[in-house]
Amino acid sequence: MTQPAVSVNATEERLAGLDMPAGGWSKPARHDALARVRAMGLPQRRDEYWKYTRPDTLVAATAPKAAVFDPRETPVFDGIDRLKIVFQDGVFDAAASDDLRESGVTIERLSEAQADIHWAADLYGRLETRGQTPVARPLAALNTAFASDGVLIRVSGACARPINLQYHHGAEHSDAMLHHVIKLEQGAALTLLENGPAAARFNKVMEVDVADGASFHHVRAQGRDHERRAVTHIFARLGAQSVFKSFTLTANGVLTRNECVIELTGDDAVAHVAGACVGDGDFHHDDTVFVTHDAVGCESRQVFKKVLRNGATGVFQGKILVKKDAQKTDGYQISQSLLLDGDSQFLAKPELEIYADDVACSHGSTSGAIDEDALFYLRSRGVPHGDATNLLTLAFLAEAVDEIENQALRDEILGRLSGWLERHSG
Template identity: 75%
Template structure:
């Protein structure tokens, strides 16, 4: 009770600074999320799953400022035929976006859905609420209650084009909350791409319902802003023989916390979540927090996270695999590794397994170390300059995570982004 009392003041201050959308089909879910948020309070450093990451800048009611910078980044996904959906400072920009009418997929805007008859009524906030147990995720509840905009996507077939959420920032002082809901019907398939800076401070939620024999592919590039603070949450539930794959590449950014909560509820389902992170400087802090629940037979999950840190950067990984009773023949794999390019950077890891079934194959591992001096010497002895040799070994280290991207074109895009970042940060 004492801890909750300490949380009440910042929680009520944050709530008081925001406007709760009222009315329409999301009204019940929003009010329920608000009540849950008030009951749990915003995160504090004393919370078990926040002890490695200070939530201060994510929970202060005052807006956060981040300097606008000219683009020094490679263009992403420009060579791919896609459905572009553009947000500027967290608000949907219809003029910059493509026509949303496409075969095999329906796309609506959260802010435009007042009717109680919309399909998303049964999904909005549902997976987020499920994901609050056994670990509280108050920033996600805050989002469900207050997010003013986002996209509602229902996939009924196999659309020929991926959907690309493109985020653009035009204001130095700006907060943004977006809540996206995606439902894949049985046998459907979809690829979602995300890139660009949303706002100086961003709180995002993505809820994905993957139906039986459906497949969802997700590739996200974040951190284009040097000073952005962001907390993102993915909640997904998988049906029988379904597949979920998500990959995130993070470069730059001041503080990023990516949470992914996966429920495998249908037999023979597979979920892969991966990330590659490159950070430079003492202000860089990157946190991946993953919770995978196996609640069905013969399911597979993979967690593959690699972080490259230098000049005092900090990386965090918290990953758990929970195998429930009866979830036999589970195959759970988890690996988190860091490459520290100097003695000032640090990697904090908390891998966990909790298993209540006896016919399983689960493993987890975490390592942290410096660059291989023998490999570095070998490359230099063959004429490769030291900086270039270091970059090549860095890319090789990150390759296992990038390999989780199934599509070759997208995989090349991610490798190109990493290469460009390393070139800009040479030395």
């Protein structure tokens, strides 16, 4: 594939500003990834896959400035008993982190693990590479090549408490790149929490290998810094009868692109990916999801809800690909936006591509305003306009939030959403 000169220039300009970590065992994977980046070229505005989201600031040689925001409230998940691992502008903060030794799980850091870690070497960059077909994701390959740190988590049993990756943002020009590798062995279980704005610009990749019968629950809150930018990728492979459930809350952030690439490779696996985002003003949020069914009897759900006001933009690109032998597939996809005023917009591209003949797949996408009849009904019972609007907005988001199975985590996320709505109502 020949790239236009402009793309080559932009790619080389970006690469010139980056130093590849020594890497040890990850070195071959990093060099392969760099070759992929050069072959693909970094995304540019003309790319079909970036039609609704401008990649310029994610690709630029330096990160645009992002003011550090003090939310003046207890960080999300603080009330949950969990093992905390903290990164400050992408740099591991040992003092703020818990002891990484935990039963049922081994946790190592990408930057520390110099000795050969076979399991991680077998995965690092591998799921990302698989996820490059049929659609190129160059920023993920860039991450594999240059990520400065990350965690390598291997779960052999049931991890007693959630692991919480916290990303603090303290410098206005910080440019962070983290790469996590998570392996759940047969029958293992892990809840992973992520929160925080991370940096002025954050590029994160998470590769998750879920073996047969294992289950992975993921809840993330992306941090309220208004000017932060992020591009994140999750690459997951699911074995037979495994479960993968991921939910993301995004409040604020000038630009967020969350890609999730899931491959169901074992029979009867379940993959749910959901997101709720709330944006007011200078806010652009893109959920790009690609679910491939390559086994019999699997279920996948994509549930994305966006609340947009004052010129905020929401994007959804979601695809379900059902391969020829993936019979009895149950695929569901819904993306909806609630536009609280006439200035906001929602751009959606739902896709189904089905080669098996015995499947049930449905998808839907809607954009709408607050239901005036419901609003009047609530007001006629004495609920003030702002409160009634917020109640209906939370109701709109409920289908996505309900994807969080754990009630304490769900309540935590609901609390954050209510708080945001109260601050932004009127």
